[in-house]
Amino acid sequence: MKSYKQSEPCIVVIFGAAGDLTSRKLIPAMFNLFLDKLLGDKFSIIGIDRVEMNDDAFRSHLRKKNDELSRRGKADTDSWNDFASRVSFVTGDVKNPEIFKNLVSFLNDNDKKWGTVSDKIFYLAVPPSMIKPITTGIGEAHLVDDREHNRIVVEKPFGHDLDSAKELNNFLKNIFSEPQIYRIDHYLGKETVQNILAFRFANSLFEPIWNRRYIDHVQITVAEDIGIEHRGGYYENAGALRDMVQNHLLQLLCLIAMEAPVSYKADEIRNKKVDVLRAIRPIPADQAYLYAVRGQYNTGWIKGERVRAYRQEDDVRRDSNTETFAAVKFFVDNWRWQDVPFYIRTGKRLHARVSDVIINFKPVPHQSFPSAMMMQPEPNRIVIRIQPDESILMRFHAKHPGETMRLNPVYMKFSYEEAFKVATPEAYETLLHDIMLADFTQFMRGDQLEIAWEIITPILDFWQSVPPTDFPNYDAGSWGPDSSEILIAQDGRAWALSSSHQEENKFMVEW
């Protein structure tokens, strides 16, 4: 279980160290942990990649990116130099067993120098095709035999569908034990996502009404205004369902729908999440069209700039049918949630970057106030704003000031920034620190991941067998295709997000 302690003596070996993930996310995160004194004195990083580079070139490349991207901005030179002195680079091809032999002797020598058995974290910041060669090399070099100290970190995509995910799980389990495998879903490292458990289970206020008796439906939106950036090659074979729904959105759904854990222990929490995934009503492939809709962006305007259509992006086929938007209606078949719809949607090049979980309550059972007094009758709502403007909002009715009785919906807002006055750490900081502390609470267990694939595979199959006829079907800068509005409108409901921004600003009551 997590605590705010320093890591034990630790070496992080990054495979794919010259790639984007290392410089954009991993190094800024580790540097921030270093600045926060969460890394012990005995800490170092070895980057491995095929490109020719020496330590100095590697360090200055990392510093440049860190200065551009770190939440703390430009690094102070002394602190950076102190940190960078622990970072080194090795050029090598992971298909050559020599590299693992050299790694073994380096790690052994280093442990002798430190006078301890350090933790070794092997971070695979590499494309999926490299996972097997690297883990095989690690296994053959006996770098995993020490199950207490040695761990492996695997990034998504973890498989491409149910079969490939199962195959990869089995492959890794032949080399590592399950507690040694850290499958990253970076959403689980976000403060606001972790706070969902605190909000639900550290308060007595919400849990009694957190069920089908009071909740009408749940909406989860993860909207991005960016396109696919420079990742056309990857995205063409992924699409929104694989890229976002199979992992991030289903994880959010689990946190909203799970039962209270008996304790804050990794497997206890993961078991409760697995229970939710198991309870999700299967969507048969031949009925997928009733529950899931897809979209692809056309040209449009984002923040005053004209942007390209998906089919015009680099490394994208001009007649591509890859979806950049997906919306799905799920049901969780259990006592708590029977027949409460969970509408989820995600897309690229949408109107705004915003991720919200919105819990929509049922209307009051009896309306005591005449309709003339209700200026805008709106049921209660809790909005968990994951990002940006990390906050939780609650909508209720209040009397409008004045001599007559008039009711208005108002919002109370808890803002992280205002309440805690500290900068929120990046998801990767939290997750890397957890890995160092061997806390796997916020990581995907093998069975969890497979069930998530099982849930979306029929939709993927259906989409593959029936190509879309209307792509591109939404303008960049909009809230997605009409079919997404229809998916929810046919149940007599509407997506809340686009209007709630305006409402909040009108009726905000701070607390």
Ligand code: BG6
């Ligand atoms: C990644 C997806 O997992 O999450 C990206 O591959 C997406 O396509 C990103 O842009 C979103 O993460 P965040 O933290 O910016 O919401």
